[in-house]
Amino acid sequence: MLLLLLLLLLFLSLSAPSSHSLSQDGLILQQAKLGLADPSNTLANWSGASSSNPCAWTGVSCDPTTSRVVSIDLSNANLFGPFPTVLCRLPHLSYLSLSNNSINSTLPPLSPPPASPSPTSSSPKTSSSAPSPSLPSLPHLSHLDLSSNNFSGHIPPEFARFPALQVLSLTNNLLTGTVPAFLGDLATLTQLNLSYNLFDPGEIPPQIGKLVNLEVLWMAGCNLVGEIPPALFGLKKVVDFDLSEVVQIELFQNGLSGELPPLGWSKLKKLRRFDASLNQLVGFIPDDLWRLPLESLNLFGNRFVGGLQESIALSPNLIELRLFDNQFKGVVPKDLGKNSPLKWLELSNNEFSGEIPAGLCEKGALEELILLNNSFSGGIPVGLGQCRTLTRLRLSDNRLSGDVPAGIWGLPFVYFLDLVGNSLTGKISESISLATNLSGLLISKNRFEGRIPDEIGLVGKLDEFSASDNLLEGPIPGTLVKLTQLGRLDLHNNKLSGEFPIGIEACKKLNELNLADNELSGEIPPELGSLPALNYLFLSGNRFTGKIPLELQNLKLNQFNFSDNRLSGDLPPLYDKEMYRDSFLSNPGLCGDLPDLCPRKDGSKNSGSVWLLRSIFVLAGVVFIVGVVWFYWKYFKYKKAKKGTEKLKWTLTSFHKLGFSEYEILDCLDEDNVIGTGGSGKVYKAVLSNGDAVAVKKLWAGGLKKEECDDMEKGGSSDGGFEAEVETLGKIRHKNIVRLWCCCTTRDCKLLVYEYMPNGSLGDLLHGSKGGLLDWPMRHKIAIDAAEGLSYLHHDCVPPIVHRDVKSNNILLDGEFGARVADFGVAKVVDVVGKGPKSMSVIAGSCGYIAPEYAYTLRVNEKSDIYSFGVVILELVTGKRPIDPEYGEKDLVKWVCTTLDQKGPDHVIDPKLDSCYKEDVCRVLSIGLLCTSPLPINRPSMRKVVKLLQEVCAENNSKSGKKDGKLSPYYHDDVSDHGSVA
Structure with a gap:
């Protein structure tokens, strides 16, 4: 009997359901996992091994009463594969976010998934499609976010069937077709986000109304054309209305045209933000729009006319007003800013006139005031001098007059003060010492007078000081040499006197020095030759005396001028060339081998002896010529016989003074001296007879390129690469650009001779066995050096140059690990600045470094280089290659982003780096992420990148602030006041 009872209990225990078995929702989630690639192991606990309760799994939330899955948030999870349609079997699902992954499906309807999923069943169909008809039929789904993936194809009509959807976000995908009208059937929607897709040109469907x-309608960058339909006035609850475009991504631009609807704006009583910028809209702004209680109005980059209504000044909520690049005219309402916490006002490139409103900062919130290129007159309001919140003040190219309020010079948070091209008077105030954040001081083309105050030397962050074309007098203050961040100093056309300030060699970052057309005297200091970054030097039109220092030959000058002074002596040998002749004119005592540089000294007393000497020289010349002709004729046959055994005739073009011949180079071109092989040829190390070494690139014969993923120069010829590299490097003089000594050519062969970099390329050193040699200070210095080289190409070359193949293998290291940018075989000159990027016929660049928009559009601009340089920064921080099997289908950029979000910076930073540098490494990592932003408009200019890297360097010894190494992303305004990149 006891035995029977035990058997019965055992049977009941076996037949009872296990507490550890998965629920139906858990089985569905497991099957969804089977159809996704998960290289970051985000879904590791979706197996049920760690917990049989799916409500405890990553990204999953459940109803506390029923324990049914109601929310799935897998954003930034680094997932690959098609949309997991089995999720449509979760009947209580109300929230689904797969944003910022690599889901690569299209969006057509699919057959419903199997009805009874199980963890042991075969994996679900991995069709290339995304949401099935069963997704819109989920009765409780209210939030669907599929943004920032790779969804393609049209938005399917089934999307009109969502019964309860409130938020639909499909931004930043690859969707095509036009914006569908059936989205107007989603009556429950509160947010519709479709921005930045590849839609075909189409009008805004009136059904959206x-x-x-x-409440929120985002259709930025949707390739919209035509007029804005009045039907949109049916959106009575809309708060945020954005129809703008990103001009840097040509495929995504909107082309809305015509006038804004004249009536109906008053119906949008809840409208707070309206953005229709960068379109082709014309006409007047409707009166009703001005009267709305807007917080933000962006209409820049159109062709609007007329004036600003007084009613805009009455809005109590106005924070942002950006109307630049239009054709507005008239007077700005005098009460603007008095009734609202105005922060940002940009009215540049219009035809506004009258005075600047006095109360713009009355609420104490104004941060940016940008009014350049209008016809504003009168004085600068006194109230702006008390506006301590100001960070940018740009009033250039107007008709302003009178003295600048003293308080403006010392505003503590202003980092850019631009007053160029007005009729302003007075002196630069001593309160300039209070402007501790000022990096750009531009006051040229005014009527400022008096001395430059000594307090200018206390503005430690000053990067650019331009005060040309004024009436400044007195000496250049000696405190200027304390400005170690100074990159540009332009004081030409003033009345400055005295000598060069002592200690100018301390300004190591000085790139341009223009002191022309003043009354300066004394000798040119030899210390100028020790400024490593100096590329532009203009000292003409002064009273300088003495010799031109030989030390100036150490500079890599792109342009210079010493004319109209009182200089004497011989020219430095490097500059004693006809090409530099105009840079030395009108110096009575300055002599060289250049004809007519020194004035002739003829006189009647010596005329006879001069004639006799000339006759003797002429006779000697005739005898010499006859002798040479006879000698050539005598040995003509001998030379002709030996001609077949002589070396081929080479054409050598030098760009610097050389101490070797082409034949000395040729003797070193054997396989034992090969130090590298790339997409365009082999590189040899040539040791010359004087012991120096050079690097020689021999281009592939026959114009063929070696097909390697590392170069991707498809269809190019060696001739094209040779000409591009010679044309580019031959005229460049910069400490961070590899020096091209000369080029040698024959009919069948082309050689480029560079300075030799003993430590090879950054890529080989960083990713090779010697990567441990590069500690963080060294890596940081390499980043700054390379950034300065690229900044020179983008901002200081005229016209600018786009490298197009920035990568760690094209950054070479000298004996002291100083970095130089190299390999300009695919570089392109941006011929016309301001007319858009240049279109290329093929992709040039390297895998893992190519900016996403470049791969789609083949458009060349500086932003492509900035993205590539951002990848180099990530290499320096992580120690990883741009492409690696461990990333799966992703590259280094996406791997860093997803790993940061999921695991933090400790799992991104190279473990070989000392942890004491963690805070600085994190800051540089933030700069790298900023450079690799998917949207080019968000990437800073190379000049800004240099400054950001230098700021980290300046604070290397300061460990105040966060101690946990947590990443603090940078937020920068690097867009100029005309909508282009500054």
Whole structure:
């Protein structure tokens, strides 16, 4: 009997359901996992091994009462594969976010997934499609976010069937077709986000106006054309209305045209933000729009006319007003800023006149005031001098007059003060010492007078000081040499006197020095030759005396001028060339081998002896010529016989003074001296007879390129690469650009001779066995050096140059690990600045470094280089290659982003780096992420990148602030006041 009872209990225990078995929702989630690639192991606990309760799994939330899955948030999870349609079997699902992954499906309807999933069943169909008809039929789904993936194809009509959807976000994908009208059937929608897709040109569907519950409508970069339909006035609850475009991504631009609807704006009583910038809209702004209680109005980059209504000044909520690049005219309402916490006002490139409103900062919130290129007159309001919140003040190219309020000079948070091209008077105030954040001081083309105050030397962050074309007098203050961040000093055309300030060699970052057309005297200091970054030097039109220092030959000058002074002596040998002749004119005592540089000294007393000497020289010349002709004729046959055994005739073009011949180079071109092989040829190390070494690139014969993923120069010829590299490098003089000594050519062969870099390329050293040699200070210095080289190409070359193949293998290291940018075989000159990027016929660049928009559009601009340099920064921080099997289908950029979000910076930073540098490494990592932003408009200019890297360097010894190494992303305004990159 006891035995029977035990058997019965055992049977009941076996037949009872296990507490550890998965629920139906858990089985569905497991099957969804089977169809996704998960290289970051985000879904590791979706197996049920760690917990049989799916409510405890990553990204999953459940209803506390029923324990049914109601929310799945897998954003930034680094997932690959098609959309997991099995999720459509979760009947209580109300929230689904797969944003910022690599889901690569299209969006057509699919067959429903199997009805009874199980963890042991075969994996679900990995079709290339995304949401099935069953997704819109989920009765409780209210939030669907599929943004920032790789979804393609049209938005399927089934998307009109969502019964309860409130938020639909499909931004930043590859969707095509036009914006569908059936989205107007989603009556429950409160947010519709479609921005930045590859839509075909199409009009805004009027049916969108039926979404009476809509509060946010984002259709930026949707390739919209035509007029804005009046039907949109049905959106009575809309708060945020954005129809703008990103001008840097040509495929995504909107082309809305015509006038804004004249009536109906008053119906949008809840509208707070309206953005229709960078379109082709014309006409007047409707009166009703001015009267709305807006917080933000962006209409820049159109062709609007007329004036600003007084009613805009009455809005109590106005924070942002950006109307630049239009054709507005008239007077700005005098009460603007008095009734609202105005922060940002940009009215540049219009035809506004009258005075600047006095109360713009009355609420104490104004941060940016940018009014350049208008016809504003009168004085600068006194109230702006008390506006301590100001960070940018740009009033250039107007008709302003009178003295600048003293308080403006010392505003503590202003980092850019631009007053160029007005009729302003007075002196530079001593309160300039209080402007501790000022990096750009531009006051040229005014009527400022008096001395430059000594307090200018206390503005430690000053990067650019331009005060040309004024009436400044007195000596250049000696405190200027304390400005160690100074990159540009332009004081030409003033009345400055005295000598060069002592200690100018301390300004190591000085790139341009223009002191022309003043009354300066004394000798040119030899210390100028020790400024490593100096590329532009203009000292003409002064009273300098003495010799031109030989030390100036150490500079890599792109342009210079010493004319109209009182200089004497011989020219430095490097500059004693006809090409530099105009840079030395009108110096009575300055002599050289250049004809007519020194004035002739003829006189009647010596005329006879001069004639006799000339006759003797002429006779000697005739005898010499006859002798040479006879000698050539005598040995003509001998030379002709030996001609077949002589070396081929080479054409050598030098760009610097050489101490070797082409034949000395040729003797070193054997396989034992090969130090590298790339997409365009082999590189040899040539040791010359004097012991120096050079690097020689021999281009592939026949114009063929070696097909390697590392170069991807498809279809190019060696001739094209040779000409591009010679044309580019031959005229460049910069300490961070590899020096091209000369080029040698024959009919069948082309050689480029560079300075030799003993430590090879950054890529080989960083990713090779010697990567441990590069500690963080060294890596940081390499980043700054390379950034300065690229900044020179983008900002200081005229016209600018785009490298197009920035990568760690094209950054070479000298004996002291100083970095130089190399390999300009695919570089391109940006011929016309301001007319858009230049289109290329093929992709040039290297895998893992190519900017996403470049791969789609083949458009060349500086932003492509900045993205590539951002990848180099990530290499320096992580120690990893740009492409590696461990990333799966992703590259280094996406791997860093997803790993940061999931695991933090400790799992990104190279473990070989000392942990004491963690805070600085994190800051540089933030700069790298900023450079690799998917949207080019968000990437800073190379000049800004240099400054950001230098700021980290300046604070290397300061460990105040966060101690946990947590990443603090940078937020920068690097867009100029005209909508282009500054």
